[in-house]
Amino acid sequence: MLNTNEHEIRLQGINVAPGICIGKAYLVGKEGVEVVDKYFISKDNLQNEIKRFKSAVKHAKDKLQEIIEKTPEELRQHIHILETHKVLYKDKMLYGKTIETIEKKRVNAEWALKNVVSNVKNMFRNMPDPYLQGRMADIVHVSESIMQNLVGAKTLDIGAIGKRVILVAVDLSPAETSQIQLEKIKGLITELGGKTSHTGIIARTLEIPAVLGLEKATHLIKNDDIIIVDGTAGIVIVHPTDKTLIQFEERQSNYERHMAVITRSSHLPAKTTDGVKLEVMGNIELPEEVVSVINYGGDGIGLYRTEFQYLSQRDFPYENDLFENYKDVVEVMAPNPVTIRTLDISGDKAVSYASNSDEKNPVLGLRGIRYCLKNPDVFKTQLRAVLRASAFGPVRILLPMISCHDEVLAAKKILNKAADSLDKEGILFNDNIEVGIMIEVPSAAIMADVMARDVDFFSIGTNDLIQYSLAVDRVNRQVAHLYQPLNPAIIRMIKYVSDIAKNNDVEVCVCGEMASDPVNIPILLGLGISNLSMNPQSIPAIKKIIRSLNVKDAALFVKEVLKETSETGIVELLFGTYSSILFELGYTEP
Amino acid sequence: MNNSENEFSRRVTITNDLGLHARSAAMIAKLVQNAKSNVWLIKDGKKADASSIIDILSLVCPKGSTITLTIDNQSDLGILNDLVRLIESGFGE
Numbered sequence: 001m002l003n004t005n006e007h008e009i010r011l012q013g014i015n016v017a018p019g020i021c022i023g024k025a026y027l028v029g030k031e032g033v034e035v036v037d038k039y040f041i042s043k044d045n046l047q048n049e050i051k052r053f054k055s056a057v058k059h060a061k062d063k064l065q066e067i068i069e070k071t072p073e074e075l076r077q078h079i080h081i082l083e084t085h086k087v088l089y090k091d092k093m094l095y096g097k098t099i100e101t102i103e104k105k106r107v108n109a110e111w112a113l114k115n116v117v118s119n120v121k122n123m124f125r126n127m128p129d130p131y132l133q134g135r136m137a138d139i140v141h142v143s144e145s146i147m148q149n150l151v152g153a154k155t156l157d158i159g160a161i162g163k164r165v166i167l168v169a170v171d172l173s174p175a176e177t178s179q180i181q182l183e184k185i186k187g188l189i190t191e192l193g194g195k196t197s198h199t200g201i202i203a204r205t206l207e208i209p210a211v212l213g214l215e216k217a218t219h220l221i222k223n224d225d226i227i228i229v230d231g232t233a234g235i236v237i238v239h240p241t242d243k244t245l246i247q248f249e250e251r252q253s254n255y256e257r258h259m260a261v262i263t264r265s266s267h268l269p270a271k272t273t274d275g276v277k278l279e280v281m282g283n284i285e286l287p288e289e290v291v292s293v294i295n296y297g298g299d300g301i302g303l304y305r306t307e308f309q310y311l312s313q314r315d316f317p318y319e320n321d322l323f324e325n326y327k328d329v330v331e332v333m334a335p336n337p338v339t340i341r342t343l344d345i346s347g348d349k350a351v352s353y354a355s356n357s358d359e360k361n362p363v364l365g366l367r368g369i370r371y372c373l374k375n376p377d378v379f380k381t382q383l384r385a386v387l388r389a390s391a392f393g394p395v396r397i398l399l400p401m402i403s404c405h406d407e408v409l410a411a412k413k414i415l416n417k418a419a420d421s422l423d424k425e426g427i428l429f430n431d432n433i434e435v436g437i438m439i440e441v442p443s444a445a446i447m448a449d450v451m452a453r454d455v456d457f458f459s460i461g462t463n464d465l466i467q468y469s470l471a472v473d474r475v476n477r478q479v480a481h482l483y484q485p486l487n488p489a490i491i492r493m494i495k496y497v498s499d500i501a502k503n504n505d506v507e508v509c510v511c512g513e514m515a516s517d518p519v520n521i522p523i524l525l526g527l528g529i530s531n532l533s534m535n536p537q538s539i540p541a542i543k544k545i546i547r548s549l550n551v552k553d554a555a556l557f558v559k560e561v562l563k564e565t566s567e568t569g570i571v572e573l574l575f576g577t578y579s580s581i582l583f584e585l586g587y588t589e590p
Numbered sequence: 591m592n593n594s595e596n597e598f599s600r601r602v603t604i605t606n607d608l609g610l611h612a613r614s615a616a617m618i619a620k621l622v623q624n625a626k627s628n629v630w631l632i633k634d635g636k637k638a639d640a641s642s643i644i645d646i647l648s649l650v651c652p653k654g655s656t657i658t659l660t661i662d663n664q665s666d667l668g669i670l671n672d673l674v675r676l677i678e679s680g681f682g683e
Binding site for chain 1: 611612613615616619620639641642643644645647648650652
């Protein structure tokens with residue numbers, strides 16, 4: 001059907017996950033485009049409807065009380081937010097107003113609640129204080145749990161989408177992205193977020209074309225609009241003309257053909273032309289992703305992020321559940337190694353039951369190893385699970401957010417305790433398990449020589465290392481252009497760590513997004529990096545470029561790179577030296 | 591409605607660093623749940639029901655702001671005094 005009265009609109013966002021898709025838009029707004037049925041209640045049934053609402057509130061509140069009671073004593077400091085939620089359930093502005101709306105408007109409880117919450121939202125949106133604006137999340141959380149009890153244990157709206165659509169949202173929370181099902185979603189568009197945001201990582205993992213950071217997307221795009229998402233170029237086209245449609249369908253099939261070619265050679269080793277073999281491993285978040293690491297020819301798991309089991313539940317997971325997951329991954333991956341990173345609850349992935357909502361700057365706050373050392377029982381539970389999994393194949397432990405040497409010692413002490421407790425119970429594990437640290441805080445990089453005494457390997461987490469070294473918030477659009485992997489300061493820092501690792505016989509791996517972009521590989525190779533870990537679908541392209549490089553030339557090239565004083569200079573030098581190889585991969589000089 | 595200070599109203603200054611945030615508002619609301627009649631927080635002529643966290647938050651009271659507490663019923667005088675103590679103690683933060 002031809003739309004004569006609507007013009008094609010081209011929008012430019014951030015190209016976050018490659019690929020092209022064409023389909024209908026589905027908006028998941030904070031405004032709740034999710035379907036809430038509205039129907040009228042007869043006068044005789046009003047009291048029943050109110051009763052139904054009250055019992056939904058009671059159920060939600062009881063459930064919360066259960067969570068609070070189950071929380072071990074030492075974690076109680078984190079649950080004051082849950083106590084607040086408990087009081088919120090009966091808040092006049094929420095509870096009283098909803099009952100009032102049911103009575104006055106004679107509507108069903110879901111509709112009444114939705115309206116009340118929407119009003120409260122408007123009120124909060126106009127508040128001057130960002131902290132108070134943030135409290136809206138508490139109210140949304142409380143009202144959503146009531147809503148779930150009203151409509152029966154229905155999952156959130158993303159899970160309930162019935163057709164294959166392109167999701168359009170202001171932002172997606174980790175909990176929401178975790179519900180994305182491939183068979184239902186073709187593409188992703190959000191107003192917030194960037195390449196290294198959580199949503200971006202998930203989109204690439206699931207191989208969904210995604211354009212993020214597209215301002216006003218939820219205003220410009222309406223439900224059921226036909227849109228094209230070009231995740232390679234970061235372009236979104238609304239109401240495409242027939243000509244544009246044909247053009248992009250062609251591009252789509254070209255892209256898929258190109259990917260098929262790269263994938264075919266992915267199982268060959270990543271050996272340079274002068275015979276140096278690199279380990280190219282995969283980063284995963286979900287146990288299921290092991291399969292894609294193997295499919296794409298990964299040599300192991302270089303980074304297993306373990307936050308998901310903590311995020312997807314209402315309470316801390318049990319040791320056995322953790323163990324079962326780790327064991328699955330280890331068994332499937334063996335004899336290749338699996339590097340399990342211990343819990344890194346971070347700023348953009350706050351776990352509701354464990355978050356300290358009073359933190360003004362969570363990225364610089366209680367996260368990673370800091371959180372674990374403050375909550376040794378949570379930490380010990382996970383370490384026991386990791387140790388138990390080590391009986392089933394090669395496992396390595398990776399400690400996140402290390403910023404001083406003492407943290408390494410303290411973490412190892414708890415690891416020893418966990419090992420002792422397993423020993424006493426007669427449970428098998430590898431008592432020579434390798435322990436490594438993430439180098440993602442500049443202080444850890446500077447102290448690498450000291451750190452090297454007590455660890456078996458370094459894993460350079462470039463995402464955070466860049467963010468902390470350059471003082472750039474990677475999701476802040478205003479400064480996103482300053483987030484430069486090839487900034488000379490970053491290259492010098494990696495060189496420093498890599499040199500120390502070599503002198504101290506410590507293995508070093510680069511596991512941030514930087515490792516997954518072919519452009520960076522000549523420099524990483526020249527810096528002496530021989531282990532890389534990345535999202536599984538980047539493995540084939542990275543292996544391919546490694547096969548066309550040679551270490552000696554790369555080392556000479558890096559000598560020149562180190563003389564440059566700006567990112568621009570380095571990029572120019574890079575494209576000047578490796579133009580033919582990069583061109584073959586589809587890169588053109590910026 | 592008379593907002594000036596009398597035996598049923600008290601003026602207090604918010605002293606805790608975070609101001610009236612979710613946790614402190616919850617503490618106020620909890621206390622007020624036992625009141626026989628309405629308890630109000632007033633700031634710059636805006637009035638909030640002290641039994642509602644949401645209403646309290648909507649007043650936006652950062653550290654240093656001065657608010658008036660009033661009660662509608664004399665028998666809630668005890669609660670009024672408890673509230674003043676709670677706020678002046680900085681909510682035990």
